Amino acid sequence: MQKVKQQTERVGEGVKFERIRRITGYLVGTTDRFNNAKKAEEKDRVKHSVAGA
Amino acid sequence: MGSAPQTILKRDGTAVPFDAEKIRLAMEKACLATPEEQVSAQALIDMTALVVARIQEGTTPSVEQVQDLVEQVLIEAGYGLTAKAYILYRAEHAKIRRSEEDLMNIYRELTYSYAQNADLKRENANIDADTAMGTMLKYGSEGAKYFVDQYVLPKDVAAGHINGDIHIHDKDFYMLTETCCQIDLMKLFKNGFSTGHGILREPNGIASYSALGCIALQANQNEMHGGQSIPTFDYAMAEGVAKSFRSLYRSALVAYFQIGFALDETDSEALADKVGQSIGWPSMSALDEYEGALSGVLAAYEPEQAKAAHEYASRTALKNVKRNTYQAMEALIHNLNTMNSRAGAQVPFSSVNYGTDTSPEGRLVIESLLLATEAGLGNGETAIFPVQIFKVKQGINYDPGDPNYDLFRLALRVSAKRLFPNFSFLDAPFNDAYYKPGDPDSEVAYMGCRTRVMGNVYDRSREVTSGRGNLSFTSINLPRLGLICRGDWDLFYRMLTERMELCFRQLLHRYSVQCTKRVRNYPFLMGQGIWLDSEKLGPDDTVGEVLKHGTLSVGFIGLAETLVAMTGSHHGQNEESQRRGLEIVSFMRRMTDEQSARTGLNFTLLATPAEGLSGRFVAIDRDRFGEIEGITDRAYYTNSFHVPVYYQIGAYKKIRTEAPYHALTNAGHISYVELDGDTSKNLEAFESIIRCMKEAGIGYGSVNHPVDRDPVCGYTGVIDDVCPRCGRREGEAIDVETLRALRRQYPNMPMFYGLE
Numbered sequence: 001m002q003k004v005k006q007q008t009e010r011v012g013e014g015v016k017f018e019r020i021r022r023i024t025g026y027l028v029g030t031t032d033r034f035n036n037a038k039k040a041e042e043k044d045r046v047k048h049s050v051a052g053a
Numbered sequence: 054m055g056s057a058p059q060t061i062l063k064r065d066g067t068a069v070p071f072d073a074e075k076i077r078l079a080m081e082k083a084c085l086a087t088p089e090e091q092v093s094a095q096a097l098i099d100m101t102a103l104v105v106a107r108i109q110e111g112t113t114p115s116v117e118q119v120q121d122l123v124e125q126v127l128i129e130a131g132y133g134l135t136a137k138a139y140i141l142y143r144a145e146h147a148k149i150r151r152s153e154e155d156l157m158n159i160y161r162e163l164t165y166s167y168a169q170n171a172d173l174k175r176e177n178a179n180i181d182a183d184t185a186m187g188t189m190l191k192y193g194s195e196g197a198k199y200f201v202d203q204y205v206l207p208k209d210v211a212a213g214h215i216n217g218d219i220h221i222h223d224k225d226f227y228m229l230t231e232t233c234c235q236i237d238l239m240k241l242f243k244n245g246f247s248t249g250h251g252i253l254r255e256p257n258g259i260a261s262y263s264a265l266g267c268i269a270l271q272a273n274q275n276e277m278h279g280g281q282s283i284p285t286f287d288y289a290m291a292e293g294v295a296k297s298f299r300s301l302y303r304s305a306l307v308a309y310f311q312i313g314f315a316l317d318e319t320d321s322e323a324l325a326d327k328v329g330q331s332i333g334w335p336s337m338s339a340l341d342e343y344e345g346a347l348s349g350v351l352a353a354y355e356p357e358q359a360k361a362a363h364e365y366a367s368r369t370a371l372k373n374v375k376r377n378t379y380q381a382m383e384a385l386i387h388n389l390n391t392m393n394s395r396a397g398a399q400v401p402f403s404s405v406n407y408g409t410d411t412s413p414e415g416r417l418v419i420e421s422l423l424l425a426t427e428a429g430l431g432n433g434e435t436a437i438f439p440v441q442i443f444k445v446k447q448g449i450n451y452d453p454g455d456p457n458y459d460l461f462r463l464a465l466r467v468s469a470k471r472l473f474p475n476f477s478f479l480d481a482p483f484n485d486a487y488y489k490p491g492d493p494d495s496e497v498a499y500m501g502c503r504t505r506v507m508g509n510v511y512d513r514s515r516e517v518t519s520g521r522g523n524l525s526f527t528s529i530n531l532p533r534l535g536l537i538c539r540g541d542w543d544l545f546y547r548m549l550t551e552r553m554e555l556c557f558r559q560l561l562h563r564y565s566v567q568c569t570k571r572v573r574n575y576p577f578l579m580g581q582g583i584w585l586d587s588e589k590l591g592p593d594d595t596v597g598e599v600l601k602h603g604t605l606s607v608g609f610i611g612l613a614e615t616l617v618a619m620t621g622s623h624h625g626q627n628e629e630s631q632r633r634g635l636e637i638v639s640f641m642r643r644m645t646d647e648q649s650a651r652t653g654l655n656f657t658l659l660a661t662p663a664e665g666l667s668g669r670f671v672a673i674d675r676d677r678f679g680e681i682e683g684i685t686d687r688a689y690y691t692n693s694f695h696v697p698v699y700y701q702i703g704a705y706k707k708i709r710t711e712a713p714y715h716a717l718t719n720a721g722h723i724s725y726v727e728l729d730g731d732t733s734k735n736l737e738a739f740e741s742i743i744r745c746m747k748e749a750g751i752g753y754g755s756v757n758h759p760v761d762r763d764p765v766c767g768y769t770g771v772i773d774d775v776c777p778r779c780g781r782r783e784g785e786a787i788d789v790e791t792l793r794a795l796r797r798q799y800p801n802m803p804m805f806y807g808l809e
């Protein structure tokens with residue numbers, strides 16, 4: 001951990017969160033590479049309630 | 054009834070005077086092309102009048118709309134052949150227009166635009182189309198599609214694809230290979246195998262089993278265009294665990310002889326050899342019996358000494374085999390997420406099925422793979438491959454007291470954190486029909502996002518998973534039929550019959566291309582005997598006969614939009630639409646069954662996941678029919694028989710609505726439930742969903758939930774705007790001291806770059 005002292009005080013600038021999503025059955029780490037239709041489909045999804053039977 | 058419109062809209066958007074005579078002439082041309090079907094001059098005049106009458110009063114129709122009406126009227130009047138000729142004539146024109154677009158324009162887009170801006174480059178999200186190899190693949194793929202359209206396909210088939218009536222999947226591979234295969238690793242490993250770059254000997258322990266398993270997936274992926282699957286992963290890897298255990302036991306025994314029996318190394322080895330030759334080495338499930346046998350061989354020593362040797366060797370071997378198996382599964386996941394295939398642009402699309410092996414070796418494999426999946430990759434990232442499928446089976450892992458119930462619980466926990474495994478249900482009647490206790494090959498497996506291959510009309514005695522796969526599949530644009538027929542069910546089923554028959558002809562055409570291939574075209578798949586019965590063929594034999602074990606599948610998308618077009622509501626909204634939906638899908642299934650009986654080939658019905666055609670059909674239909682609420686007003690048509698993703702519905706109701714379609718779609722299906730929040734903190738809800746799927750008769754299902762990760766602090770879970778662990782927002786920097794303090798609190802935090 002010695003090197004730390006010489007490094008910048010702050011880290012993570014520009015680092016995005018990863019958001020894993022399942023699109024047509026496969027997991028993808030970022031939606032950047034989805035085509036437009038798949039992006040739209042992912043955006044439209046609503047959550048399903050588990051209340052009641 | 055409308056009167057003739059004043060004008061008609063050409064494709065370029067200009068309005069020209071409407072001329073009914075042009076309609077009659079086009080029909081006449083189609084008649085002339087089909088001398089076997091006589092249409093009288095009067096009939097032509099009557100049908101022309103009918104087309105004109107159907108144009109909505111006061112509107113300016115488009116050329117496309119009028120052509121739809123002509124098709125519809127010809128089919129209604131019973132002139133099927135003429136209708137076909139007319140469609141062909143239409144298609145030829147569409148094709149000429151398209152060739153004007155020029156392949157070179159496509160190449161220009163591929164060359165000069167970034168994937169961010171080019172939809173064409175983002176067809177497959179797992180390929181990085183901005184890399185050199187990714188772009189090279191696209192050049193090849195687009196060139197091949199163009200070639201197939203213009204020079205290979207029968208004209209009406211090409212037309213059907215180009216105008217969006219049907220979609221031929223993986224058309225770029227039309228002249229080359231098949232979709233996928235379920236690989237029997239046990240058979241492959243027996244006596245070793247060759248990948249074309251040297252012979253690999255029969256593996257001798259779990260580490261090499263796992264490594265060779267990856268190599269097999271990779272080698273096969275290079276010869277087929279779809280994903281690759283291992284249908285009985287636990288059983289296959291269990292053999293490797295058993296081998297490892299035996300050799301670990303032997304090593305520990307040798308060590309004990311040296312210390313406990315005070316023998317030197319040579320004598321210890323010699324004594325171990327004697328043990329091995331007399332009674333072999335133990336399996337994990339028969340350690341107690343082995344102790345007695347060992348005492349017999351070591352009769353020269355005190356019984357307590359033999360017992361102590363056995364206890365030490367068992368304990369040590371168990372500890373080490375557990376560690377080795379975990380490492381092997383960790384390596385497998387790592388390999389399958391990093392090893393490249395297809396010219397380096399894509400990792401293999403791999404799937405592994407497991408969950409039913411109740412031997413201690415098989416159980417260890419399942420547990421280790423799940424734990425390694427839960428832990429994630431090197432820095433805790435969620436692994437995106439392999440697709441994992443946990444087989445749920447009553448009496449084996451479903452209920453408390455079942456031998457693998459603990460592993461089912463573990464699978465739920467891991468899936469709630471990592472999205473995998475998915476769950477398949479062997480008790481669903483259509484899967485249970487094939488199940489034979491004690492025969493892993495009779496357990497239905499799923500490949501990737503849904504593919505299922507089980508029934509076999511070509512050879513009823515070989516209704517097995519291993520060595521078989523899908524040959525090709527083609528999907529029908531179901532919503533378009535709804536848009537043309539608008540409530541006329543009679544016409545709908547007539548047109549659906551035509552579309553199905555078009556798909557059958559096209560699939561057979563592709564199969565006839567596949568039949569010309571020889572074993573040497575598939576050095577691994579066929580050369581190493583992975584495909585069923587290929588081991589009986591020589592390198593120059595054609596593969597047509599053995600390919601009959603595979604499936605030819607007709608798929609569909611947009612049942613929901615179809616029902617909206619026909620009835621005004623989709624199957625999630627009311628019972629009547631659900632009844633209609635089941636009627637449509639049953640109709641298609643009946644047709645594939647009949648086609649199978651007629652041909653002796655496995656025609657099956659697929660619930661298409663949309664993939665490449667997500668968006669393509671709807672874009673064409675929006676141009677043609679306009680933007681219609683609930684049908685063409687979104688960027689995509691709904692996946693297969695799914696209730697639309699945007700529709701508010703309870704989880705259990707969604708499952709029960711979709712379940713009956715699983716029984717009908719024998720080429721594959723999946724249902725999803727979307728859960729909110731961090732599901733790993735609500736395992737009961739997660740489990741209740743999976744149990745509901747099983748009870749409802751779902752074949753294959755999974756739960757979607759958000760899985761986010763902050764690469765800076767390593768937090769995995771749900772991140773809205775602010776990371777719950779380190780408090781940073783997306784893109785923000787945090788100070789090193791905060792991170793260091795967090796590391797003391799969470800010792801498993803990955804090292805972030807710049808901080809090693």
Ligand SMILES: [Zn+2]
Pocket residue numbers: 763765766767768776777778779780781
């Ligand atoms: Zn964080």
